Every structure is written in C-alpha cells, then in structure tokens.
Amino acid sequence: xxxxxxxxxxxxxxxxxxxxxxxxxxxxxxxxxxxxxxxxxxxxxxxxxxxxxxxxxxxxxxxxxxxxxxxxxxxxxxxxxxxxxxxxxxxxxxxxxxxxxxxxxxxxxxxxxxxxxxxxxxxxxxxxxxxxxxxxxxxxxxxxxxxxxxxxxxxxxxxxxxxxxxxxxxxxxxxxxxxxxxxxxxxxxxxxxxxxxxxxxxxxxxxxxxxxxxxxxxxxxxxxxxxxxxxxxxxxxxxxxxxxxxxxxxxxxxxxxxxxxxxxxxxxxxxxxxxxxxxxxxxxxxxxxxxxxxxxxxxxxxxxxxxxxxxxxxxxxxxxxxxxxxxxxxxxxxxxxxxxxxxxxxxxxxxxxxxx
Numbered sequence: 293x294x295x296x297x298x299x300x301x302x303x304x305x306x307x308x309x310x311x312x313x314x315x316x317x318x319x320x321x322x323x324x325x326x327x328x329x330x331x332x333x334x335x336x337x338x339x340x341x342x343x344x345x346x347x348x349x350x351x352x353x354x355x356x357x358x359x360x361x362x363x364x365x366x367x368x369x370x371x372x373x374x375x376x377x378x379x380x381x382x383x384x385x386x387x388x389x390x391x392x393x394x395x396x397x398x399x400x401x402x403x404x405x406x407x408x409x410x411x412x413x414x415x416x417x418x419x420x421x422x423x424x425x426x427x428x429x430x431x432x433x434x435x436x437x438x439x440x441x442x443x444x445x446x447x448x449x450x451x452x453x454x455x456x457x458x459x460x461x462x463x464x465x466x467x468x469x470x471x472x473x474x475x476x477x478x479x480x481x482x483x484x485x486x487x488x489x490x491x492x493x494x495x496x497x498x499x500x501x502x503x504x505x506x507x508x509x510x511x512x513x514x515x516x517x518x519x520x521x522x523x524x525x526x527x528x529x530x531x532x533x534x535x536x537x538x539x540x541x542x543x544x545x546x547x548x549x550x551x552x553x554x555x556x557x558x559x560x561x562x563x564x565x566x567x568x569x570x571x572x573x574x575x576x577x578x579x580x581x582x583x584x585x586x587x588x589x590x591x592x593x594x595x596x597x598x599x600x601x602x603x604x605x606x607x608x609x610x611x612x613x614x615x616x617x618x619x620x621x622x623x624x625x626x627x628x629x630x631x632x633x634x635x636x637x638x639x640x641x642x643x644x645x646x647x648x
Contacts, residue, residue, distance in 0.1 A: 325472070325473075325499035325501075326472045326499070326501060327472060327473070328340060328472040328473065328476070329343065329344075330473055331473055331474075332473045332474060332492050332494045332496070332498065333473070333474040333475065333490075333491060333492040333493075333494075334412070334491070335411075335412035335474065335475050335476070335491070336472070336473055336474055336475065336476075338408050338411055338412045339408065339412065339476060341408075342404060342405065342408045345404065346401055346404075349397065349401070353397070412475075412476070414475070414476070414478045414486070414487060414488035414489065415487060417455050417457055417489035417491075418455060418489075418491060419455050420455065420457065421454050421455030421456055421457050421489070421491070422437075422450070422451075422454060422455070422456050422457065423457045423458075423459070424436060424437050424448070424456060424457070424458055424459075425440070425458075425459050425461065426448070426458050426459070426460050426461070426469060426480070427461050427462070427463055427480075428460070428461070428462040428463065428464075428467030428469070428480040428502065428506070428513075429463050429464065430464050430465070430506060430507050430509070430513075430615075431502070431506065431507060431509040431510065431512060431513035431590045431611075431614070432445055432446055432513065432515075432577060432589070432590035432591075433445065433446055433448075433469075433500075433502075433513070433515040433590070434577065434578075435447065435448050435449075437530060437533070438530070438534070441534060442530060442533045442534055443565070443578040443580075444533065444577075444578065444581070444585065445577030445578065445585070445588070446514070446515045446516065446577070446585065446587055446588065446589075446590060446591040447515065447516050447517075447518055447585055447586065447587070447591075448490075448500070448515060448516070448517045448518070449518045449520065449526060449529055449530070450490060450517065450518070450519055450520070450526065451519070451520055451522070451523040451525075451526035451527075452492065452493050452494070452495050452519055452520065452521070452522070452523070453491070453492075453493040454491065454523065455489055455490075455491045456489060456490040456491065457487070457489050458487065458488050458489060458490065459485055459486075459487055460478060460479075460480040460485065460486040460487065460488060461480060461485055462480040462481055462482045463482070464482060464506075465482065465506050465507065466479055466480065466481050466482070466504050466506065467479070467480045467502045467504050467506050467513070468480065468502055468503035468504035469488060469500070469502070469503075470500060470501050470502070470503040471490060471498055471499075471500040471517050472499075472500075472501070473498050473499075474490050474491075474492050474498055474517060475488060475489070475490050477503045479504060490517065492519055494519065495519045495520060495521045496519055497516055497517070497518050497519075497586075498516065498517040498519070499514065499515075499516060499517075500514065500515040500516065500517055501513070501514055501515075502514075507613070508612065508613045509590065509611060509612070509613055509614065512589075512590050512592045512611060513590050514587075514590055514591035514592060515590075515591050516586065516587060516591055518586075532581070532584070533580075533581055533584075536567045536568040536580070537566065537567065537568065537580055537581060537646070537647045537648070538646065538648070539568075540642075540643060540646050544642070545638065545639050545642040545643075546639075546642040546643040546645075546646045547643075548639040548642075548643075549639035549640045549641070549642050549643025549644065550569070550643050551639075552636055552639055552640055552643075553566070553569075553571060553579075553640060553643060554566075554569050554570050554571055557623075558620075558623065559619045559620065559622070559623075560573075561573055562575070562619070563575040563576035563615070563616070563619065564576045564577065564578070564579045565578045565579065565580065566578075566579050566580050566647070567580040575615065576615065576616065579644065579647060580647065581647055581648060582595075582644050582647045583595070583644060583645050583646065583647045583648045584647075584648050588600070588603070589603060589607075589610065589611050589614070590611070592610075592611060593610070597641060597645060600641050600644060600645070601637055601638070601641050604632060604637045604640050604641060605630060605632065605634075605637050606629050606630050607620065608621070608628070608629050609629055617629075617631075620632065
C-alpha cells in the first residue's frame, strides 16, 4: 500500500505540473499574429470552427477513456500479494464495439474536413476578383498588380469584401504563403504555379509568414496584408503606386542620394528598380515608392528613419545572409559589414524617404 501511495503521489504531481504548463499557454498577449483561431475572414473562421469541433470531440473521448482507465486501475488494483484478478480471454462483442465507434468517429471527422476544404480551399475562390502575382524570394515577398505594372514588396494591399485571386511563384526554393487570420497555407514551388485567394470584409493590417523552411532567414520572411477601408481607397493606393516618384530638389541631400543609388559603382541599379531612373534591376525589391511602405527587409523592420539608417550602415548585421550585404561588401573589403560611408548613408536615407 505504501508503494502504491508513493506512485500515486508522483503521478498526481506530474499531472499538476502538466496542467500548469497547459494553463500557461493561455498567458499570451491578446493579439497573436500566427493564431488562425483569431479569424477575420469566412475561410479562417471555417477552419477555426472545424478545429474547435474536433478539439471538443477529442476532449470528450480523452476524458471518457482516461476516466475509465483511472477507475479500473483503482477499482481492480491488487490488494494482497496472493491475490490474482479474474482473467478474460476475449469478448467479441466488446472488441467489435470499440473498433467500430472510433472508426465511425474518424469517418465523421474526415467528412467534415473534406467539406471545409471544399468550401475554403485555395483552388475554390468564391468568385473572380482582382488578380495579382506573388513571388517568393529569399527572404522577402514580391507582389505585382496590373500584369506587373505595379510592384511592391512585403505588403499586399486589397479592398474589403472583394476576392483577391493570387498566383504564387517561387524564384528559388519552396516557400509557403500564409495569412493565418484570413487564409490557410499554400506552397510556392520553383517551376510550378500555385493559386490561392484572400477575402475579408474587415479592414485592417494582418500579418503573413512564410510557413516552409527556406533558408537561414526563413523566420524573418514576413509580410503584411493591408485591407483598405473602402474599394476607393484601394484604387487610390494603386494609382499612386503606378505614378513615378517625386523628383528631389536640386542640391538637396535627397538629390545626392539619388546620384549614389543610380551610380553603377554602388551596385544599386543591379538589383533594384526605381521608376523614371536608370535603376532597372529585378533581383531586389522595387523601390519606386519605398517610403509608402510600413516595413522593409522582408517586413523584419518598421519603415522609419532610424531603422533605414541602420540597415544601410550594416545590412549584413541587421539581416545576416541577405544578398544586398554580400554585394555591398565589395565597396569596402577592409570592413565588409560597414560598406558605406556615413555621409552616403545619410544621403541614401534622405532619398529613400522621399520615394512616396
């Protein structure tokens, strides 16, 4: 009996510790970017409803099975050294019952899952809408509108209550496009086009993430979905993105920055495009309206002057492994982590901040 009490106390202590850890998972902040249960679209809500339904079915089964297990352990425990429990060698009716019931439950779960996938799957949009192309790079997302006439990075803009028909492509390795609070995951694969769609009637900003390991900066391959208040607001944004940027004033610090960024010596034109200039590269993000974006570097940093200055000063430190750091290191082999001079950084910062 003493041995049983010791074992019982250990089991009970383990149970309490496990429940404590389980309870701590609920101590996160109210807003969790990758929590699809905080749904803001019909597709995400359908997935959340399916999850909750399966969760409660599984909870009932768990309580029933574990409850019976504990009951039989306590009820039929060995109470004396010479005591032997009654032996059973099979019960066909009981065995058929506990085989059929789980099988039927799995059939119902499978049917509910297939139904939800059919209603909200990436290949089943609720209608035709605005077509855009999304490209997965290492490690940032590119969005192209109007057959490529408008290109932006790390931000997907859309109107409320309209379908966005998205064609997904990859330029390198497999990525996975995921906006947890709006839509499920869809892979982007080199040499193959995939499709998905987004739709929500709730304006706001929603976080997206690459959900497939794609290299050293996979965790920092982020993006944002910005749902405008009205369709007119979205069209205004799209028109502004189609226009060339405003020219900096002659002799200004921004004008000096434009001279640097269009000078082949600095390699900027090799990778970036700025409409109306000699910069026509396609390897890196289009910078035509860089200052209108809320984030940069795969949405790893907020787009403000301090972060931009730090990025230009040492891109390899801010986001190790990125192509820009590797290219710019040629400018200063003696200190490859700081390729640009302070005055060049200030001029480039001023120019990029003017690109609205």
